[in-house]
Amino acid sequence: MAKANVTFEDINITVSVPAGTRVIEVSEKVGAGITYGCREGDCGTCIMKVTDGWQHLTEPSVLEDKVLRENMAGKHNRLACQAQILGGNISVKPA
Amino acid sequence: MVDSDNNAPAAVALSERVYWIGAFDPDLRSFDIILKTANGTSYNAYLVRGSEGVAIIDTVKEGFAGDFFARLETVADYAEIKVIVLNHLEPDHTGALPELMRRAPQAQLFISQKAQTMLKALLKRDKLNFTPVLTGDKVSLGDRSLEFLHTPYLHWPDTQCTYVPEEKTLFSGDVFGCHFCDTRLFNDEAGDFRFSFEYYYAHIMRPFKDYVIRALELIEPLQLDLIAPTHGPILRDRPKRYVRRYREMSQPSLSTDKQAKARTLLIFYISSYGNTRRMAEAIYAGVMSVAGVRVSLYDLEGGEVSPFVDLIEDADGLLFGTPTINGDAVKPVWDLLSSLTVVNLKNKLGGVFGSYGWSGEAVRLVEDRLRGLKLRVPIQGLRVKLIPTEEELEQCHRFGRELAQELLGLREARVIDFAELTSS
Numbered sequence: 001m002a003k004a005n006v007t008f009e010d011i012n013i014t015v016s017v018p019a020g021t022r023v024i025e026v027s028e029k030v031g032a033g034i035t036y037g038c039r040e041g042d043c044g045t046c047i048m049k050v051t052d053g054w055q056h057l058t059e060p061s062v063l064e065d066k067v068l069r070e071n072m073a074g075k076h077n078r079l080a081c082q083a084q085i086l087g088g089n090i091s092v093k094p095a
Numbered sequence: 096m097v098d099s100d101n102n103a104p105a106a107v108a109l110s111e112r113v114y115w116i117g118a119f120d121p122d123l124r125s126f127d128i129i130l131k132t133a134n135g136t137s138y139n140a141y142l143v144r145g146s147e148g149v150a151i152i153d154t155v156k157e158g159f160a161g162d163f164f165a166r167l168e169t170v171a172d173y174a175e176i177k178v179i180v181l182n183h184l185e186p187d188h189t190g191a192l193p194e195l196m197r198r199a200p201q202a203q204l205f206i207s208q209k210a211q212t213m214l215k216a217l218l219k220r221d222k223l224n225f226t227p228v229l230t231g232d233k234v235s236l237g238d239r240s241l242e243f244l245h246t247p248y249l250h251w252p253d254t255q256c257t258y259v260p261e262e263k264t265l266f267s268g269d270v271f272g273c274h275f276c277d278t279r280l281f282n283d284e285a286g287d288f289r290f291s292f293e294y295y296y297a298h299i300m301r302p303f304k305d306y307v308i309r310a311l312e313l314i315e316p317l318q319l320d321l322i323a324p325t326h327g328p329i330l331r332d333r334p335k336r337y338v339r340r341y342r343e344m345s346q347p348s349l350s351t352d353k354q355a356k357a358r359t360l361l362i363f364y365i366s367s368y369g370n371t372r373r374m375a376e377a378i379y380a381g382v383m384s385v386a387g388v389r390v391s392l393y394d395l396e397g398g399e400v401s402p403f404v405d406l407i408e409d410a411d412g413l414l415f416g417t418p419t420i421n422g423d424a425v426k427p428v429w430d431l432l433s434s435l436t437v438v439n440l441k442n443k444l445g446g447v448f449g450s451y452g453w454s455g456e457a458v459r460l461v462e463d464r465l466r467g468l469k470l471r472v473p474i475q476g477l478r479v480k481l482i483p484t485e486e487e488l489e490q491c492h493r494f495g496r497e498l499a500q501e502l503l504g505l506r507e508a509r510v511i512d513f514a515e516l517t518s519s
C-alpha cells in the first residue's frame with residue numbers, strides 16, 4: 001500500500017502511514033497537541049496548521065470550508081478530523 | 096418601580112435611551128443542570144433607542160416571553176425596531192426570538208461570526224437573514240450606535256458583547272452575570288450577590304479562562320458607566336470593579352512558578368495492596384531525576400476532589416495510577432476525572448499506570464478518558480501484573496523520566512510506523 005509521512009511538529013514525531021489515513025487517526029495515538037470535539041467536521045475544535053505538504057491532503061469539502069470560515073481559520077488551516085493524507089510528506093501542528 | 100400598582104410589567108429606564116425589558120424567574124432552583132440558585136434568576140434583555148431606530152439586545156426564556164413583550168411595548172412599537180442583537184444563543188436568551196422576529200419582521204439580526212450554524216440549528220430554518228459581526232463592526236441607530244466585541248467561548252462558541260459608546264454601556268451577555276433574582280435590579284440596590292457572582296464565574300466561565308483574558312483585553316480599555324449582563328443585577332455602581340475581579344479570577348494562581356518556567360507534574364494514585372503505590376513512587380523518583388520539573392505525589396484516598404481540581408488547573412502534566420478492580424479503574428479516579436469540566440485541560444500531558452491481577456483494563460480505560468478530556472497521551476501507559484519486580488520498578492523509573500523529558504520538550508525527533516501505534 002502507498003505510504004505517506006506525517007510530521008507532528010509540536011512533539012517532533014514523524015509517523016509513516018498508509019495513504020488515505022485521516023490525521024485524527026494518527027495524532028491522538030501519538031499524543032500530538034491537536035484536540036478533538038465532534039470528530040465529524042462540525043465544531044472546529046481540531047483546526048490544525050499545515051506547515052508543509054498542503055497539496056498532499058484531500059481537498060476540503062464544502063462543509064469543511066464553511067466551518068473553517070466561520071472559525072476565521074487562517075491560510076493552510078485544515079480540520080484534522082476531515083483531512084486525509086494522500087501521499088508524500090506533510091507537517092502539521094495545532095493551529 | 097418595576098411593576099406598577101396594577102402589576103403590569105413595565106420597562107425600567109437605565110438612562111434616557113436604554114431600558115431593561117427582561118423577566119424575573121424567582122422560582123428557578125437549578126440552572127443548566129450544573130448550577131444551583133437559592134433565589135432564582137433574571138433573564139435580562141435590553142432596548143436601546145437611537146434617533147433613527149430601536150435596537151433590542153437579547154431576549155428571554157420562552158416561558159417568560161409575555162413579560163418581555165409587555166415591557167417592550169411600554170417603550171417602543173415593533174415597527175420601530177431596526178436591529179436585534181443576539182449576544183448569546185442559549186435558549187434562556189433566545190426563547191422569545193422567533194416571536195420577536197414575527198412581530199418585527201423588518202429588524203436586521205446581528206450575531207457573532209461563530210454563531211451562524213448554531214442559529215440555524217436553533218431556529219430550524221434554512222432561509223435566514225442575519226449579519227455576522229466581529230470586533231470593530233458597528234451599526235448606527237442615528238445618535239446611538241452599537242459596537243460589537245468578538246468574545247467567543249464565554250461560555251459558548253457564539254458569545255459576543257455589544258458596546259454603546261454614547262452611553263458608556265456594555266451589554267456583556269453572560270459575562271459579569273449571575274443567577275440572582277432581585278427586582279431592585281441594580282447592584283447598588285439589590286441584596287448581597289457577591290457569592291452568586293463568584294459561583295457563576297467558577298462554574299460557567301472558569302473552563303474558558305484564556306478566552307476571558309482575551310475578552311478582558313477588549314473590555315478593559317472601554318469607558319464604562321454601566322455593565323448590563325443577561326442574568327442578575329445590572330452593574331452601575333463602580334462597574335470596573337467587576338472587570339477587575341474577572342481579571343483576578345482568570346490569572347493563573349501560580350504565576351510566579353510560570354514565570355520561572357518550572358513545569359509541574361502531578362501524580363495521583365490509589366492502591367489497595369501497595370502495588371500501584373510502589374509504581375507511583377518509582378515513577379516519582381524517575382521524574383525527580385530530570386531537572387526542571389516540579390513533581391508532586393498524591394494518594395487519592397487522602398484528599399478531597401475540589402482542591403485537587405485547583406491543583407490540576409495550574410499543572411502542566413497529570414499522571415494517574417489505578418489498579419484494575421472488577422474490570423475497571425476505581426471510583427475515586429473516575430470521581431476526580433468527572434470533576435474536571437470546570438477547568439481547561441487542553442494540551443496538558445497525561446499518563447496512566449497501574450497494577451492488575453489478570454485482565455488489567457483500568458489503564459487503557461483511563462488513557463482513553465484522558466484523550467477524551469483533550470489531554471495528550473504520548474507515552475503508552477504502564478501496566479504491571481501484581482507485585483512489581485525490581486526490573487519493573489526500573490521500567491517505572493524510566494517511564495517517569497521519559498514523561499518529564501516529554502514535558503520539557505527534550506525528547507528527540509523520532510520516526511515511527513503507524514502499525515506501532517495501532518498494534519496495542
Ligand SMILES: Cc1cc2nc3c(=O)[nH]c(=O)nc-3n(C[C@H](O)[C@H](O)[C@H](O)COP(=O)(O)O)c2cc1C
Pocket residue numbers: 127129
Ligand atoms: C453550561 C453549558 C455548557 C455546554 N457545553 C457544551 C459543549 O461543550 N459542547 C456541546 O456540544 N454542547 C454544549 N452545550 C449545549 C447543550 O448540549 C445543548 O444546549 C443541548 O441541546 C441541551 O440539551 P437538553 O435540552 O437535553 O439539556 C452546553 C450547554 C450548557 C448550558
Ligand code: FES
Pocket residue numbers: 035036037038039040041042043044045046047079080081082
Ligand atoms: S473535531 Fe469537530 S471539526 Fe474536527
